[in-house]
Amino acid sequence: MTEQKPRWAVEGVLSDEMLDRHRTRLGRTWEADGLLDRSAIDIFARAIGDSNPLWQDPAYAASGPYGAPIAPPGALYRIHLGNAMHGLRGVMGYNIGTAWELLAPVYEGDTIHASIVFDEIEERDESRFAQRSIIEHYRGDWTNQRGELVARSHVRNLRVERSSTRRKGRDTKLEVPHPWSDEERLALEQAAAREPEQIRGGEPLWWEDVEEETALEPLVKGPLRMWDMICWFSARAILNGYSRSIRGILDTPALGMLHPASNAREPIEIVHVDNEAARTAGLPGAYDLGAARQSYQLQSLIHAVGDDAWVKHNSCEYRRFVYLGDAMTFQNTVTRKFVDEDGEHCIEVHGSVFNQRKEDVMPSRSVIALPSREEQTTPARRRARTS
Template sequence: MPEAVIDEAMIESMRAKIGVELRIAHSVNNEEATRIAVAKFAGGIGDVNPLWTDAERGERSDYAGPVAPPSFVIGCFSGIQFGWPGLGSFHSSTDMDLLAPVYWYDTITARCRYDGFTGPRPSSFAGRMVTDHFTNTYVNQHGEAVAEIRWQVVNYERAAARATRSGRKAAPTVPHPWTPEELAEVERRVLAERPRGDEPLWWEEVKVGDPVATLTKGPIGLTDEVAFIAGGGTPIPRLKAHAAALADYADHHAWAFRDPVTGAQEPIYAVHYNQAAANAMGVAYQYDVGFQRQCWQIQLMTHWIGDSGWVKHLSAQYRGFVYLSDVLELGGEVTGKEIDAAGEHVVHVRTFARNQRGDDVMPGTATVALPSREADRSPVARRARSTR
């Protein structure tokens, strides 16, 4: 991979791009929420809620129609490689608002704006870093905004990251050395965790300090990453093969590297399933996708609140890598409740995602609207589309 250091010419070049709406056609993965597209996306994030895949269940729900998981917009478009040639990068945080449901056969149009950068700043990880800021918007065929995502990417000097790797704290053993008994217990937990479904979680019954029902992911495997990509996990750019891929790489040299084992050109996105790519980024092993982790946080909330609750807002920071073979336990705790300015009965939650080493690799927050015994409609019914 080409390598560079942050200099004034690079900074001035990026400063001139602030406020630009970016060309994203090459990284759009879904445009229409067809039945199969929704099923592949739900399967790709490991969400077993039948609300997303059973049309009759959707019709019976407060949505009054077949519906996609709220994270589906991430499978339409998530992110883009942009600027800072020769630097490594990783998605570091997300702040998002979910505004309206996505129904089966909706058409979603995504846009992405570059909002600028902060830094450069020194880093113990990799020389110097800069942090990019982006805003994604998603609109359906009726011109209705369904989501807005504000996300950040850290860009770093790749050579410095690789040089300092040996001097950091002891690296974890990867892949993790699980025993058969430990694996059996993890899989038992995964299969026991079910979505709340059509049983309402009433606002009046939730108390500050209450735990959020946990959600377990892992051990993360290669197929988990492939399923996320195949389900619309928006690789950057959209994955191609043979001549189609080589033509792209000829036009955009920074999109690919040559695998030292196979000799093939591979996309930079392969850091999530190719060890040579991860090593070239200064990382010891393949690791998950930031927006994949974000989908898990959304699933944590939809599992807990049930089919009548609505996830209004989420924020998350991606701290540390989730390597293939890791297991995550996602959960949270209620930190507050109120009737908000929109008149909805909301609950505020602090969330976590802990790996088997005890590290919280995704601290975050969420605000959810719940059905109330005092309200005439659930939060979902308030947002349900009257004509489709």
């Protein structure tokens, strides 16, 4: 009997006609609302392996700079907009970078409204990944129920033909999953398990005590497991089963893959947990999501700078895939100290996420306001609600 392979219902081609139709979508807006209550915040923090009591311990949070529990910045990803990736039927999409401007804390019980605008298409030349591709740009405003703007986002998505990526076969020579020895795997697991010990918490990191070229304590994640990806989908609140999933595939067949393991049409997200599904796109195995990786990056920064600091800006480029079994070491270095236009004492931090092959899979840049001994308040307390 011939071995069956997963196959997509629709294989799209990036023709001139398809791109012309896609350009008519420019200016289109997607909107969604989401409640970040105690349960949602707790699920998100647990799903990304974040033990910070600022999100999870109401008594601790009440005595902290915000006076009440707040949500980790990455929890904004729970307000799901289908990643605002629409159109181009049967054409694969990859999130390749996101920039966040974080303006105000999201408190437990806040309802967040996201408004995302599709505002640019950037055509690309042939690359080692695909023959023809485009980059879509989406910009978003995130407001709470009080009408306060809490964040802005800029998302870039790469759209490519699946047939083209299969021919190019990026990373197909890699051994996936990585062949860890028992000793190597145990050492990696022990390093990842140290996460709770790395939380600076209520001990301020004073601006005056930081020097340029200072390396912040690295955070280790891995090996990336199927379970970690399932946890991420629960964190994003996008686990739809039976009728809710099937109706979406019936409405848009391109979002489904006929998989021999179930002899059923699986949703597109299956590429993040199933190696055979991912190989249909010319990749060696299942891979992570950029939004998850960026949430881990924000976690590493906040662990290092403590409760009284505030991450004002964080932008990440998802340069390479992180496959099941891969390790991630989040390294952050202070590259500049300055007082910004708001009068806050800031550091600029350049980050790298290295896998076990010593590849930087996600370079990043962040601006963080730190407490200063010259000020009577801290960046976090300055942003706390007074009513």
